[in-house]
Amino acid sequence: MDTNTRKPFKYIARTYARFNLEIVRGYGTRLWDKDGREYLDFTSGIAVCSLGHCNPAVVDAVREQAGKLFHVSNLYWTEPQLKVASMLVENSCADRVFFCNSGAESVEAAIKLARKYGHDTRGPDCYEVITLQDSFHGRTLAAITATGQPVYQRGFEPLPAGFTHVPRNDIRSLKLATGKRTAAIMLEPIQGEGGVRPLDDAYLNAARDLADRTGALLIFDEIQVGMGRTGTLFAYEQTPVKPDVICLAKGLANGLPIGAMLARESVMEHLGPGSHASTFGANPVACAAAGAVLDQLLHTDILEKVKDTGKYLHDRLAEVCRGWPAIRETRGRGLIQAVEFSVPQPNLANWLIQEGFLTLVANGRILRLLPPFVIEKKEIDTFIQALERYRAESGS
Ligand SMILES: Cc1ncc(COP(=O)(O)O)c(C=O)c1O
Known part of the structure; x- marks a missing residue:
């Protein structure tokens, strides 16, 4: 092996x-x-x-973009990123997109957004992120800490503070864990790495309700199950709830590195100029590929x-x-x-x-x-x- x-x-x-x-x-x-x-x-x-x-359409889009423009940084606008952002927003419950390069970066951006939103709206003690046991959210320090599997954390301590893990589909535990410190509840609608385990509708309803009642954000990590994998563009479309923040990566550009963190306007406005960045985020070639992916997901059968x-x-x-x-x-x-x-x-x-x-x-x-x-x-x-x-x- x-x-x-x-x-x-x-x-x-x-x-x-x-x-x-x-x-x-x-x-x-x-x-x-x-x-x-x-x-x-x-x-x-x-x-x-x-x-x-x-995929032929993706290959063509990449070839064409590679001959035009590889990279300019986020100091300027480029057409491919505007196209992808508008397609994601027009077809989701989100209003704005932050582009990065991987799933872990997208999760990291969502955690930073949750903390900033918590600080700004409910004070500096509101920073905790609740995630599930058996979840998987990536390999940066914050992402392994969010991940509810000790095997990914062992030996990398001390881990960042402010993460709590609760058992999947257990409404009572989620209720007990959610309070004035809770900045966000972050869930995979179907746990991927954890063994393909869907969350119950009743559980998702309870999470939405708890987030609404406390002022916390509901983040869906759709890095594995988004972009059509479950038969709809986003997995949340087959659940009774809409998240405030969505993390995407993996299938978004069909093989080129890309990540995206989507949020509602009233939430994303808490990340102002200088608060977060990525040199390669919204790379024109990766975005050209993502545009060709979204064209096929949205405009074919x-x-x-x-x-x-x-x-x-x-x-x-x-x-x-x-x-x-x-x-x-x-x-x-x-x-x-x-x-x-x-x-x-x-x-x-x-x-x-x-x-x-x-x-x-x-x-x-x-x-x-x-x-x-x-x-x-x-x-x-x-x-x-x-x-x-x-x-x-x-x-x-
Ligand atoms: C649900 C979920 N979140 C985050 C990640 C991390 O993504 P990446 O490996 O692109 O950093 C993964 C990767 O498997 C994932 O399945």
């Missing part, structure tokens, strides 16, 4: 336990390694290349296809897993689906690679599937057949 000892891999930091694969090319749902082997990708580069690898193939994947997984004693549950929405095993499956991901499928495994026993939106039902069928072979071979 680990290629850390092979030249020239010795030059790369050992922060990832990588598979022994060197990918050289991608198109649509397919990737090819340096020996020419083909793989069906059920990861989309961890929810990034959602419209398929080397791709979101309907996500709903349809998502349901097909969900149903086929449920069918194959029914009567398979090692499976505890299948769950998901749109094209983020999971199969939870009752015991760890340490060989599953490598076994699937040998069969020509790239997948993600969370916590050792949750198979997480995030295929590109262009996946065909017959491609899903080949994967289901592989799972059946795995069952037969593993004797589980």
Whole structure:
């Protein structure tokens, strides 16, 4: 599994336990390694290349922009960022956009906005951010502290103050934790890294209500589940609530680094000139890619296809897993689906690679599937057949 000892891999930091694969090319749902082997990708580069690898419209937009203008900084306006911002705002409950380069930066910006808003509206003691156990919000110091998984925090102490974690879907604990110090409640509408766990509507309603009653902000981290992954542009559209702040990244530019933090006007106005910045934020090439992504999400039937193939994947997984004693549950929405095993499956991901499928495994026993939106039902069928072979071979 680990290629850390092979030249020239010795030059790369050992922060990832990588598979022994060197990918050289991608198109649509397919990737090819340096020996020419083909793989069906059920990861989309961890929810990034959602419209398929080397999506032609995105490639064209990037080529055209790269020949015109790479970068000018945020001292000036550029057309690509204005286009993306207007498309995000016109199709969401937000009024303004702050651009950055990754999910963690977007979360960091949301935390800073929540603190500033708390300071300005309710005083300096209002700085706490409540998040959920098993959540994942990224790898900066503030983001790992927001993340409700001690494994990401251990050894990096002292962690920034002002974060509280509560159990998922437990309204009572959220009520007890929310008070005059609470600047924000930050939630993933469906926990991604934590194992594809949706939040209940009743819980989201309670969070919205508590935020409204205390003056805290409701932040949705849609970095993994936004940009069409669940079948609507934003995941919140399939919930009964609207957040005050939305964090985006991953699928927004289909493979180029970008992040965005969206907020209502009355909230975003608390970040004035000089209060926050990013040199590369709103990079014209990344924004050109994002514009081409949004054009397809908003002006084609791709979101309907996500709903349809998502349901097909969900149903086929449920069918194959029914009567398979090692499976505890299948769950998901749109094209983020999971199969939870009752015991760890340490060989599953490598076994699937040998069969020509790239997948993600969370916590050792949750198979997480995030295929590109262009996946065909017959491609899903080949994967289901592989799972059946795995069952037969593993004797589980
Ligand atoms: C919900 C969520 N938030 C934040 C992040 C961090 O994003 P990035 O790796 O781009 O910093 C991730 C990444 O997996 C995520 O899934």
